[in-house]
Amino acid sequence: MVTRTESVTRRLREAVLGGAYMPGGRLNEMALAEAMQVSRTPVRAALGALFAEGLLDYEPNCGYVVRRLSLDEAVHIYTVRATLEGLAARLAAETGLADAARARFRETLDEMERLVAGDNWGDAEQQRWGDLNIAFHGQIIAASGNGYLANSIQRTRTLPLLTESGVRTFLAERAVVWWDRAAYRRSQDDHLDLGEAILARQGGRAEALMREHVERAGRLIGRKLANRTEAALALS
Amino acid sequence: MVTRTESVTRRLREAVLGGAYMPGGRLNEMALAEAMQVSRTPVRAALGALFAEGLLDYEPNCGYVVRRLSLDEAVHIYTVRATLEGLAARLAAETGLADAARARFRETLDEMERLVAGDNWGDAEQQRWGDLNIAFHGQIIAASGNGYLANSIQRTRTLPLLTESGVRTFLAERAVVWWDRAAYRRSQDDHLDLGEAILARQGGRAEALMREHVERAGRLIGRKLANRTEAALALS
DNA sequence: TTTGCATAAATTGTGTACAAAGAGCGGCGA
DNA sequence: TCGCCGCTCTTTGTACACAATTTATGCAAA
Numbered sequence: 001m002v003t004r005t006e007s008v009t010r011r012l013r014e015a016v017l018g019g020a021y022m023p024g025g026r027l028n029e030m031a032l033a034e035a036m037q038v039s040r041t042p043v044r045a046a047l048g049a050l051f052a053e054g055l056l057d058y059e060p061n062c063g064y065v066v067r068r069l070s071l072d073e074a075v076h077i078y079t080v081r082a083t084l085e086g087l088a089a090r091l092a093a094e095t096g097l098a099d100a101a102r103a104r105f106r107e108t109l110d111e112m113e114r115l116v117a118g119d120n121w122g123d124a125e126q127q128r129w130g131d132l133n134i135a136f137h138g139q140i141i142a143a144s145g146n147g148y149l150a151n152s153i154q155r156t157r158t159l160p161l162l163t164e165s166g167v168r169t170f171l172a173e174r175a176v177v178w179w180d181r182a183a184y185r186r187s188q189d190d191h192l193d194l195g196e197a198i199l200a201r202q203g204g205r206a207e208a209l210m211r212e213h214v215e216r217a218g219r220l221i222g223r224k225l226a227n228r229t230e231a232a233l234a235l236s
Numbered sequence: 237m238v239t240r241t242e243s244v245t246r247r248l249r250e251a252v253l254g255g256a257y258m259p260g261g262r263l264n265e266m267a268l269a270e271a272m273q274v275s276r277t278p279v280r281a282a283l284g285a286l287f288a289e290g291l292l293d294y295e296p297n298c299g300y301v302v303r304r305l306s307l308d309e310a311v312h313i314y315t316v317r318a319t320l321e322g323l324a325a326r327l328a329a330e331t332g333l334a335d336a337a338r339a340r341f342r343e344t345l346d347e348m349e350r351l352v353a354g355d356n357w358g359d360a361e362q363q364r365w366g367d368l369n370i371a372f373h374g375q376i377i378a379a380s381g382n383g384y385l386a387n388s389i390q391r392t393r394t395l396p397l398l399t400e401s402g403v404r405t406f407l408a409e410r411a412v413v414w415w416d417r418a419a420y421r422r423s424q425d426d427h428l429d430l431g432e433a434i435l436a437r438q439g440g441r442a443e444a445l446m447r448e449h450v451e452r453a454g455r456l457i458g459r460k461l462a463n464r465t466e467a468a469l470a471l472s
Numbered sequence: 473t474t475t476g477c478a479t480a481a482a483t484t485g486t487g488t489a490c491a492a493a494g495a496g497c498g499g500c501g502a
Numbered sequence: 503t504c505g506c507c508g509c510t511c512t513t514t515g516t517a518c519a520c521a522a523t524t525t526a527t528g529c530a531a532a
Contacts, residue, residue, distance in 0.1 A: 003296050039487045052288030060239050061493050061514060076384040083323045148312040275517045297484060297523050
């Protein structure tokens with residue numbers, strides 16, 4: 001049996017990450033309770049959990065609001081994430097992958113390459129590539145063998161506004177993927193170098209490559225976000 | 237006005253970090269509520285918050301227990317911490333310290349040096365050096381200008397069993413500082429090199445030094461912890 | 473003695489009522 | 503008209519009662 005608190009926490013997390021509420025928007029306990037068909041108690045527990053995860057801001061006696069990330073904060077988070085994923089890449093390279101993991105790793109890389117290099121590049125291919133991208137990074141993190149590191153990286157990824165592949169915006173109704181195809185190609189080139197370094201047990205090189213890889217993504221998103229902010233300001 | 241939840245959270249956190257409960261020990265909601273003279277509601281909120289901070293483990297319908305860190309987990313946490321503090325050192329060096337911060341930084345280093353090099357080395361000096369050590373690291377983290385990084389590092393420091401200066405154990409009644417004087421001298425030498433690198437704006441060198449510095453502390457604690465585990469096993 | 477089950481006790485999960493703090497609003501005076 | 507005060511209303515914080523689940527206990531049978 002799963003408790004209502006767990007269920008509400010999961011649903012609310014998905015709603016916030018999915019952009020159902022505007023950043024800075026208040027989350028009314030009573031309204032959420034009615035919407036979820038539970039009492040305020042599990043809702044309050046869920047809000048507390050999401051606050052601890054960094055998805056919400058909280059002020060005593062004032063309630064919870066969806067956290068609004070400034071451009072600076074987003075850059076800060078990406079800096080930390082780049083360093084942590086760099087560490088994971090180094091540890092993975094130094095430890096080495098087991099045979100099964102090695103095979104899966106190669107398979108993931110190959111499929112991504114086929115997609116990017118292929119003739120078709122529609123929504124389905126982008127979606128698939130995004131999933132494989134997450135899997136690729138996940139395999140490296142798993143191979144690092146450091147659970148605390150894995151959690152720390154996960155924390156940098158589950159934040160409103162910034163998700164695993166690309167940028168979601170709360171201004172639009174549905175997710176907008178910001179990258180053009182050239183960016184995917186560049187990202188894939190990074191992946192190929194990274195895979196080579198890790199499989200060749202080159203820890204230092206893997207770390208440097210991963211750091212640069214994630215920081216590049218951060219810079220890209222930073223630029224897009226800066227433009228978006230200007231656009232949003234122009235609208236308001 | 238401060239809410240009861242905040243007050244209970246703070247008190248409970250201090251109790252857990254101070255070693256008032258055995259790792260693995262159950263935290264009974266009713267008992268805590270009576271001890272703190274509040275109802276179960278703020279106690280549950282506090283337990284949830286401390287669980288999110290990583291101080292407690294939780295299983296639905298089974299309650300909260302003080303988190304028990306394995307030796308492996310402690311090493312993993314130190315690895316992450318070393319990398320993050322290394323990043324902070326690099327950012328601090330690259331950004332550079334403002335004049336006031338620069339002066340305070342030098343002052344902190346000088347006082348630590350006077351203590352370690354001085355003739356007296358009692359409990360008071362150790363305590364003072366520990367406080368300055370925290371301040372030294374804190375100044376670097378602040379100078380990095382990355383709030384998310386500061387939070388991430390703080391998370392690696394507030395865990396039961398491992399605190400800022402030395403190791404607390406739940407087996408003994410009061411905190412035990414594990415280091416001998418030679419270790420303090422070695423640590424201080426690291427600090428001198430680090431201060432030099434940061435003030436000279438040598439980012440890469442500062443990062444490498446800080447990483448090694450924190451990892452050395454981690455190895456030291458790891459060894460002590462391993463011995464302690466053997467001792468504890470022998471006793472039981 | 474041990475194992476299994478049924479029952480009882482203890483503990484956590486949830487709903488709800490009430491207390492308290494904050495936000496919004498209207499009236500009053502300068 | 504503007505600013506301030508006090509009120510009301512909304513929203514959050516807390517206590518408590520009850521439901522649901524887990525854990526302990528005791529008894530009977532293998």
